[in-house]
Amino acid sequence: MQPKSAAPLPETRVPTIADILRAWRANRCVQDSSAGVYLQWIRRFRGYCAQRQFDERAELTRERARCFIDWYAGSRKLDAGRLSGASTALHALSRVYQVMGLNPPTWRAAQRVQPPSDELLRAYADHLARHRGSPEVTVRKKLAHVDKVLQHLARNGKTWRTMTLPDIDEFLIECSNRYARSTTADIAGCIRSFAGFLLATGRISVDLAESVISPVQPKYERPRRALPWEDVQRLLRAVDTSGARGLRDHALLLLMSTYGFGASEVIGLQLQDIDWHAETLQVRRPKTGVSFTLPLLPAVAKVLARYLQHGRPPHTPTRHVFVEMKLPFGPFASSGAVRHIVIKHAQAAKIEAGYLGSHVLRHSNAARQIDAGIRPRVLSDLLGHRDPESVSAYVRIATESLREISLPVPT
Numbered sequence: 001m002q003p004k005s006a007a008p009l010p011e012t013r014v015p016t017i018a019d020i021l022r023a024w025r026a027n028r029c030v031q032d033s034s035a036g037v038y039l040q041w042i043r044r045f046r047g048y049c050a051q052r053q054f055d056e057r058a059e060l061t062r063e064r065a066r067c068f069i070d071w072y073a074g075s076r077k078l079d080a081g082r083l084s085g086a087s088t089a090l091h092a093l094s095r096v097y098q099v100m101g102l103n104p105p106t107w108r109a110a111q112r113v114q115p116p117s118d119e120l121l122r123a124y125a126d127h128l129a130r131h132r133g134s135p136e137v138t139v140r141k142k143l144a145h146v147d148k149v150l151q152h153l154a155r156n157g158k159t160w161r162t163m164t165l166p167d168i169d170e171f172l173i174e175c176s177n178r179y180a181r182s183t184t185a186d187i188a189g190c191i192r193s194f195a196g197f198l199l200a201t202g203r204i205s206v207d208l209a210e211s212v213i214s215p216v217q218p219k220y221e222r223p224r225r226a227l228p229w230e231d232v233q234r235l236l237r238a239v240d241t242s243g244a245r246g247l248r249d250h251a252l253l254l255l256m257s258t259y260g261f262g263a264s265e266v267i268g269l270q271l272q273d274i275d276w277h278a279e280t281l282q283v284r285r286p287k288t289g290v291s292f293t294l295p296l297l298p299a300v301a302k303v304l305a306r307y308l309q310h311g312r313p314p315h316t317p318t319r320h321v322f323v324e325m326k327l328p329f330g331p332f333a334s335s336g337a338v339r340h341i342v343i344k345h346a347q348a349a350k351i352e353a354g355y356l357g358s359h360v361l362r363h364s365n366a367a368r369q370i371d372a373g374i375r376p377r378v379l380s381d382l383l384g385h386r387d388p389e390s391v392s393a394y395v396r397i398a399t400e401s402l403r404e405i406s407l408p409v410p411t
Contacts, residue, residue, distance in 0.1 A: 041089035045068055062108040270321060280294065342361070
C-alpha cells in the first residue's frame, strides 16, 4: 500500500548535488566522511518521490521520512529500525532547503509538555505550583517520583486511598537497592510532600508524612566537589579549539568557571540573552525563575564571539547558544551532556578528582570566591540559593583548601 503524500507545496527549485555539498560544507552540517552515504539515501529518496509524483520538499518532514524508510525497508526485507542514517540524511537535505531559502516544512513539530492525565496528579501539580511556589522542573520531578509510588501500590493491589506506612517503607527499601542514597532520600521527601497534600486536601485522614523514614545523608560525606583553581585553568587549556566542537566546549566551560553557572543555566542561555553593546549577560535561574544581569567580561566575550562566528552551526532550529554538534543541532537535552564535556576535557588535562559532575566548576568558582573573602550572603545571592545556609558546603571546601596550603607552625 502506497503511503498518502503530504499536501503538495508550490513547485520550487530542487537543490542539485553540487548545491547540497556546498551548503553542507558552508554550514558545517555534515562531515565529508558522511556526505557520500547521505547522498546515496537522497538519491533513493528522490527516486521514491519521482515514482509516486510526490513533491520532494513537502516530503521533508520527520513523519514523511518514516514513510519512505518503511517503504524502502519493506521492499528489501530489511529492519526499518536499523536505517536511522536515512532519516539523518533527509534531515540534512531539509537543512539545505532551509539554507537556500526554499522554505521546507517543519521537520518535527514542537513537543509541548502535557499536564498529567490523572486528576489527582493534576491537583497535586497545581498545589505545588500555587501553594508551594515550586518551579516547573521541581513539579515534574515530584510527579515522576509520586508516579513510581502509585505504580508500586498498584502492583500490590492498593491505591493511595489504602496506602499505609509499611507500603511506603517497602517501596523505599526497593528504591535503596536500585538508587543512590541521595536519590532515595529525594524520593522519600517527595512522598512526604504528596502525603501532606493528601491530608491537607482531606483525601486521607491519617498523617503519614511525619513518619516517612528516609536514608540519612551526612552533610560532608560526599567527595570534595571543587577543583583547585590551577586545575580549572589546566582544564580550559586542555580544550582543543581547532574545531567547532572545541570552540563550543571552551566557551561553555569558560562561562561556567568564570560566573559559577550550573549546567541548567548554561544550557538555557539564548542568543538574545547576550547584549554585545551593553556588554551584559541576562541569566535565568531555572529553579527559582529569577532573572538577573551580569557583566560580559572582555575575555569571555572574545571566546563567545569566536564560537558563535566559527563554531556554532548557522541556521540552527533553536536560539540556544550551546547546541549539539550533530543534526538536528538542537539544544542540550540535559545536564548529562555538560557532565560529558567536563569529564572529557578533565581526562585530557590528566586531572584526577573524586567528583567530576556537571556542577564541579560551579563549586570551584564558589570555593574560589570564599577564599577571596567574599561574604557568604553575597555569594548565596550570586549563586541563586533560596537558603543562605546552602553556602556552608562551599565554606567547608574553602577551609579544606586553606588547610592544604597551610604552613607548619614553628615550636
